[in-house]
Amino acid sequence: MRFTVQKEDLYNGLSAVIKATALRGIQPVLSNVLIETINEDKIKLCATDLDISIEVKINAIIEKQGSITLPAKKLYEIIAKLPNKPVIFTLNTENNLTAIKCENSKFDLIGISASEFPSIKYPDSDESISIDVNTLLSAVKKTVFSAATYDTNNVLSGVYFNISGEKLEMAATDGNRLSRVIENIKNTENKEYSIVIPSKTLVEFSRIISGSDEKTVLITVKNGQISFKLENKFITSRLLEGNYPKYQQLIPSNYQIVVKSDRENLIAALDRTATMVNERTSIVKLLFTDNKLSLSADTPDLGDSEDEIEVEYKGEDLKIAFNYRYILDALKAMDSEKIRIELGGALSSALFKPESDEDFLNLIMPVQVK
Amino acid sequence: MRFTVQKEDLYNGLSAVIKATALRGIQPVLSNVLIETINEDKIKLCATDLDISIEVKINAIIEKQGSITLPAKKLYEIIAKLPNKPVIFTLNTENNLTAIKCENSKFDLIGISASEFPSIKYPDSDESISIDVNTLLSAVKKTVFSAATYDTNNVLSGVYFNISGEKLEMAATDGNRLSRVIENIKNTENKEYSIVIPSKTLVEFSRIISGSDEKTVLITVKNGQISFKLENKFITSRLLEGNYPKYQQLIPSNYQIVVKSDRENLIAALDRTATMVNERTSIVKLLFTDNKLSLSADTPDLGDSEDEIEVEYKGEDLKIAFNYRYILDALKAMDSEKIRIELGGALSSALFKPESDEDFLNLIMPVQVK
Numbered sequence: 258m259r260f261t262v263q264k265e266d267l268y269n270g271l272s273a274v275i276k277a278t279a280l281r282g283i284q285p286v287l288s289n290v291l292i293e294t295i296n297e298d299k300i301k302l303c304a305t306d307l308d309i310s311i312e313v314k315i316n317a318i319i320e321k322q323g324s325i326t327l328p329a330k331k332l333y334e335i336i337a338k339l340p341n342k343p344v345i346f347t348l349n350t351e352n353n354l355t356a357i358k359c360e361n362s363k364f365d366l367i368g369i370s371a372s373e374f375p376s377i378k379y380p381d382s383d384e385s386i387s388i389d390v391n392t393l394l395s396a397v398k399k400t401v402f403s404a405a406t407y408d409t410n411n412v413l414s415g416v417y418f419n420i421s422g423e424k425l426e427m428a429a430t431d432g433n434r435l436s437r438v439i440e441n442i443k444n445t446e447n448k449e450y451s452i453v454i455p456s457k458t459l460v461e462f463s464r465i466i467s468g469s470d471e472k473t474v475l476i477t478v479k480n481g482q483i484s485f486k487l488e489n490k491f492i493t494s495r496l497l498e499g500n501y502p503k504y505q506q507l508i509p510s511n512y513q514i515v516v517k518s519d520r521e522n523l524i525a526a527l528d529r530t531a532t533m534v535n536e537r538t539s540i541v542k543l544l545f546t547d548n549k550l551s552l553s554a555d556t557p558d559l560g561d562s563e564d565e566i567e568v569e570y571k572g573e574d575l576k577i578a579f580n581y582r583y584i585l586d587a588l589k590a591m592d593s594e595k596i597r598i599e600l601g602g603a604l605s606s607a608l609f610k611p612e613s614d615e616d617f618l619n620l621i622m623p624v625q626v627k
Numbered sequence: 628m629r630f631t632v633q634k635e636d637l638y639n640g641l642s643a644v645i646k647a648t649a650l651r652g653i654q655p656v657l658s659n660v661l662i663e664t665i666n667e668d669k670i671k672l673c674a675t676d677l678d679i680s681i682e683v684k685i686n687a688i689i690e691k692q693g694s695i696t697l698p699a700k701k702l703y704e705i706i707a708k709l710p711n712k713p714v715i716f717t718l719n720t721e722n723n724l725t726a727i728k729c730e731n732s733k734f735d736l737i738g739i740s741a742s743e744f745p746s747i748k749y750p751d752s753d754e755s756i757s758i759d760v761n762t763l764l765s766a767v768k769k770t771v772f773s774a775a776t777y778d779t780n781n782v783l784s785g786v787y788f789n790i791s792g793e794k795l796e797m798a799a800t801d802g803n804r805l806s807r808v809i810e811n812i813k814n815t816e817n818k819e820y821s822i823v824i825p826s827k828t829l830v831e832f833s834r835i836i837s838g839s840d841e842k843t844v845l846i847t848v849k850n851g852q853i854s855f856k857l858e859n860k861f862i863t864s865r866l867l868e869g870n871y872p873k874y875q876q877l878i879p880s881n882y883q884i885v886v887k888s889d890r891e892n893l894i895a896a897l898d899r900t901a902t903m904v905n906e907r908t909s910i911v912k913l914l915f916t917d918n919k920l921s922l923s924a925d926t927p928d929l930g931d932s933e934d935e936i937e938v939e940y941k942g943e944d945l946k947i948a949f950n951y952r953y954i955l956d957a958l959k960a961m962d963s964e965k966i967r968i969e970l971g972g973a974l975s976s977a978l979f980k981p982e983s984d985e986d987f988l989n990l991i992m993p994v995q996v997k
Contacts, residue, residue: 331902331929338899354930362899366930529708529732532701558737559701560724565731 258323258348260294262315264339264359270302270313271333273465273490278329279306286373289326292346293371294319303377304329308409309458310377311465312491323348324371325355332357335364377493380479385486386420386448387473390466392440396427397459399438399617402586404456405431412499415453420444428504429456434583435504436590439616450478453501458483458494465490508620509608514600516545517569517612523550523596524588526564530554531581533562540624541581545600546574554581577603578626584609587619628693628718630664632685634709634729640672640683641703643835643860648699649676654745659696661744662716664689673747674699678779679828680747681835682861693718694741695725702727705734747863750849755856756790756818757843760836762810766797767829769808769987772956774826775801782869785823790814798874799826804953805874806960809986820848823871828853828864835860878990879978884970886915887939887982893920893966894958896934900924901951903932910994911951915970916944924951947973948996954979957989 271290279287291303300317303310325348336344339359347356353368397416405413419426423444428437462485466474475486478496485492530541530552544551550568555561577600588596593611600607609619641660649657661673670687673680695718706714709729717726723738767786775783789796793814798807832855836844845856848866855862900911900922914921920938925931947970958966963981970977979989 328929335899335902335932338895338902361935362896363933364903364930365932367928525708526732529705532705532708533734559698560734560736562705562735563733 258294258325259321259346260300260317260319261343261345262300262317264336264341264344266315267344268336270315271336273313274302274304274311275329275333276461277304277306277309277311286326286369288329289369290329290332291324291326291371291374293324294322305375305377307375308455309461309492309494311461314489325353325368326371326374327355327366327368332366378482379493380477380482380484382477382479384479385475385477386444387475388442390471390474392425392442393474394463394466396425396438396440397463399590400427400429400436401456401459402590403429403431403434403436409455412453412497412501415455415497416459417501418450418452418454420448420450430502430504433622435507435620436587437618452478452483453497454483455494455497462492508618509601512599512601512608514572514575516598518550518596518598520588520591520594520596522566524585526552526566527581527585530562530564533560534581539580539582540578540626542576542578542626544574544576545570547571575600575603577607578624579621580624583621628664628695629691629716630670630687630689631713631715632670632687634706634711634714636685637714638706640685641706643683644672644674644681645699645703646831647674647676647679647681656696656739656743658699659739660699660702661694661696661741663694663741664692675745675747677745678825679831679862679864681831684859695723695738696741696744697725697736697738702736748852749863750847750852750854752847752849754849755845755847756814757845758812760841760844762812763844764833764836766795766808766810767833769960770797770799770806771826771829772960773801773804773806774799779825782823782867782871785825785867786829787871788820788822788824790818790820800872800874803992805877805990806957807988822848822853823867824853825864825867832862878988879971882969882971882978884942884945886968888920888966888968890958890961890964890966892936894955896922896936897951897955900932900934903930904951909950909952910948910996912946912948912996914944914946915940917941945970945973947977948994949991950994953991
């Protein structure tokens with residue numbers, strides 16, 4: 258194997274794939290990146306932790322075809338420090354030593370044979386759907402934070418993804434809160450999907466796509482796998498198995514108490530109040546009175562905090578307490594100037610929505626306090 | 628105690644003192660900041676870990692004199708989140724609860740009585756010397772990195788500070804490298820000092836002073852203490868006891884081999900080569916040949932690196948190896964475009980200096996390699 262690439266192309270390619278490497282696994286080859294020549298003018302970089310795999314193709318001048326795996330972190334560190342000039346890779350197939358040259362710098366990296374790299378299962382199918390990238394990114398941003406973080410095999414650690422008709426519905430819940438968004442999409446062939454995607458996969462997809470100017474992504478689902486195909490990038494991931502909870506029936510539609518608030522004011526007040534929150538519980542108490550919201554928190558032996566903002570509210574005084582992090586996460590995923598809080602009482606879950614958008618909602622369970 | 632301060636003043640004051648608090652000590656009051664009213668228009672903030680103490684005075688409108696200590700980290704966190712408006716402190720002396728109000732926000736922090744705060748010993752003396760701030764900052768920057776880090780009671784963990792005639796000489800060594808700088812100062816009263824200052828004290832002094840526009844600092848030394856007096860800031864620290872090594876006799880003056888190099892090129896080449904350094908030893912090998920410096924490093928099971936830069940050198944080939952971090956630290960403390968390396972052979976310590984400045988030098992011991 259012998260090829261030349263531009264430093265910047267290689268650096269960007271490695272940035273995209275490196276998060277898919279396994280850090281300290283039982284299989285050392287999983288912390289390596291696979292480098293493979295393709296045709297005459299491209300190389301493929303690929304990394305996987307067996308759950309997710311990311312592939313990137315970059316332009317190269319190929320002199321000799323071949324493939325090798327190299328330690329991803331070390332390679333990334335080396336390439337980062339090179340000047341923005343052509344970089345020449347030469348593999349010695351006898352000992353897997355790969356020479357990397359750039360101007361006056363030369364590195365020899367000991368690789369592991371490409372034959373030891375796991376072969377990636379692709380959901381090979383023409384059953385694909387093309388989705389607008391910004392639509393998908395927006396839906397991910399509005400849901401992924403509510404997924405459970407405790408067990409990556411649990412169905413709650415993923416994001417529910419449903420396509421039916423011209424609608425994409427995504428939802429995530431950890432049992433204490435639920436985020437749900439509905440986006441309009443084109444679905445001319447009337448495809449239907451109802452799957453659960455690991456949240457890590459969606460986070461990596463967002464990371465890789467953000468800043469690029471690609472407009473659409475081709476999604477293919479088959480045999481428990483999903484793939485996202487972009488122009489020169491390709492992400493494949495397992496799906497999560499198990500039945501996703503029927504969250505639709507939990508979303509209340511008949512709440513009578515509606516509060517309107519400025520979103521940034523509420524974020525700032527929550528943030529200030531939370532300085533005195535008990536770190537074990539993260540509870541902030543809210544008290545709604547005539548056009549006023551008072552927030553308070555306290556920690557034994559440390560002290561307490563109170564804050565107050567103007568809101569639109571008419572009605573009897575209402576006291577309710579939440580884990581403030583859930584509210585902050587939801588508010589930060591919105592971009593509207595004003596928000597709506599819909600309440601059913603002190604012990605009922607509350608709805609947090611952008612002011613005039615019924616398609617994005619956050620259902621948050623209150624905490625009972627004395 | 629009751630007073631009003633501007634948020635920004637209080638925030639800057641807390642930023643200056645907070646590093647002097649003890650993190651998790653046996654004395655909880657040491658993680659607090661002492662707040663004390665002074666006269667009619669100032670408050671004093673003070674923090675100490677018993678080794679170093681930092682005091683800052685800020686403007687305030689005092690309504691009622693008094694003092695209290697409050698948890699420094701929590702107070703800093705609260706003040707950071709307040710809008711840039713007046714902040715009112717009110718102490719309830721019966722329970723040490725301090726109310727902090729700013730616009731619609733209110734916090735109650737449980738304090739510890741000021742009487743439990745250790746009284747700071749000041750080196751009370753009129754035996755002081757006034758030094759140009761930039762001169763002292765420059766001398767600190769050029770030496771402090773060479774001090775030993777392993778034991779804060781060892782004399783090598785400090786920086787030697789000597790004033791004699793119109794010269795300030797500072798030096799630091801950890802046994803493997805030595806940095807020494809001589810600066811010109813005014814010393815009309817012919818003061819003489821020969822002390823060892825803890826490097827943490829000098830680092831904190833640099834942190835607090837940088838960005839301010841103060842021109843001179845008044846230094847007082849007495850009874851094993853040193854103080855640095857600025858307009859509204861005051862740092863007091865213990866000195867280190869013990870005899871500082873007679874490093875002057877270690878500095879060679881008769882080295883015949885002189886290499887000249889571009890400083891930034893050498894930093895970049897060292898940095899690239901070091902990607903493949905054995906992390907246990909940090910050894911980079913240097914080979915000087917006719918007008919060329921080759922650098923190399925290797926780690927078993929990972930690979931190796933080589934780099935090459937042009938230098939001014941005539942003579943026989945010379946191989947020498949160093950802990951590359953020592954060279955990088957020294958080069959980064961310089962600001963000249965070119966540097967001089969003076970060598971006595973593969974096993975003699977080497978001198979790294981700015982090209983035309985004999986007053987700043989770094990003596991680095993080589994490492995023997997097979």
